Amino acid sequence: MTAEPDETGPTEWVAREEVGVGPWEGEWPSDERYDPELLENGDRRNVVDAYRYWRRSAIVSDVDSRRHPxxxxxxxxxxxxxxxxxxxxxxxxxxxxxxxxxxxxxxxxxxxxxxxxxxxxxxxxxxxxxxxxxxxxxxxxxxxxxxxxxxxxxxxxxxxxxxxxxxxxxxxxxxxxxxxxxxxxxxxxxxxxxxxxxxxxxxxxxxxxxxxxxxxxxx
Missing domain, CATH: 3.40.1280.10 (SPOUT methyltransferase, trefoil knot domain)
Structure with a gap:
């Protein structure tokens, strides 16, 4: 059974303009792991660079493949x-x-x-x-x-x-x-x-x- 967090507190690491990257420049990648909304608007999330522009579900799936026991x-x-x-x-x-x-x-x-x-x-x-x-x-x-x-x-x-x-x-x-x-x-x-x-x-x-x-x- 999943634990529920409170709906209080910040929704991002720090002010959005201080982290992450802007809209994708050039031709968009065709890999399904990428999120079209993030590619269009930029990715300001608290994630490592390897996961920039990825869908949240794709990130979780990748971490699942190498989680520790x-x-x-x-x-x-x-x-x-x-x-x-x-x-x-x-x-x-x-x-x-x-x-x-x-x-x-x-x-x-x-x-x-x-x-x-x-x-x-x-x-x-x-x-x-x-x-x-x-x-x-x-x-x-x-x-x-x-x-x-x-x-x-x-x-x-x-x-x-x-x-x-x-x-x-x-x-x-x-x-x-x-x-x-x-x-x-x-x-x-x-x-x-x-x-x-x-x-x-x-x-x-x-x-x-x-x-x-x-x-x-x-x-």
Whole structure:
């Protein structure tokens, strides 16, 4: 079941005149991946140059052909504003999907429109996520600095996995922690008790990338 973003927040990366390209110059390409409206009016979207003028469906299809087998899940119990940032980072690393656990609606502001190209799923509670993981052969890796957690810097993350993050502040719920086959933490050396949830998600996703991704496929 697809998670619904709020209808608030920006619809593009920055002011339209500051990014992208103008109308296509010369004879139009015949490739069906190209969008006639974008060719005529220009492409001001937040996409890499390789996808300029492409239809959204063509972009999603191309990313689908090379997505990584890790998923990202985040609990949405208090309308966490970090979820948009997590979605944006998951898109950057070509995660298979992002799972919103708890409240269906989430604030898309931090996603910067990348949610249009990222598969999103919704689960009413942790048990729904667990059922999905079991049916899909995915190990749940919880991320929290709780007693008994293992430093992510010292472990090999499962290739086929769901990286599960909690709310900003309270962290993972007890159900979420109990659902995991592995709980990892991020090494800290300062005074703060925890790292921002969006930052933590980026660190752990990049750890997966360093361990498993083929860097020849990076832009």
């Amino acid at each position: 890790f998923h990202v899940a985040i609990e949405n119990l208090q309308h966490d504003h970090n979820i948009g940032t997590v979605v944006r980072t998951a898109n950057a690393f070509a995660a298979a999907a992002v799972h919103i656990v708890g409240r269906r609606r989430w604030n898309r502001r931090g996603a910067m429109v990348t949610d249009r190209y990222q598969h999103l799923e919704h689960h009413a509670d942790v048990s729904g996520l667990v059922s999905y993981a079991s049916a899909s052969g995915l190990a749940i890796v919880a991320v929290d600095n709780t007693p008994g957690s293992v430093p992510v810097e010292t472990v090999d993350l499962p290739r086929n996995s769901i990286l599960l993050f909690g709310q900003e502040g309270p962290g993972l719920s007890e159900d979420a922690q109990a659902s995991a086959s592995l709980v990892v933490s991020i090494a800290q050396f300062g005074t703060t008790r925890s790292i921002n949830a969006g930052v933590a998600a980026g660190i752990v996703m990049h750890t997966w990338i360093r361990q498993h991704a083929d860097l020849k496929n990076a832009w």
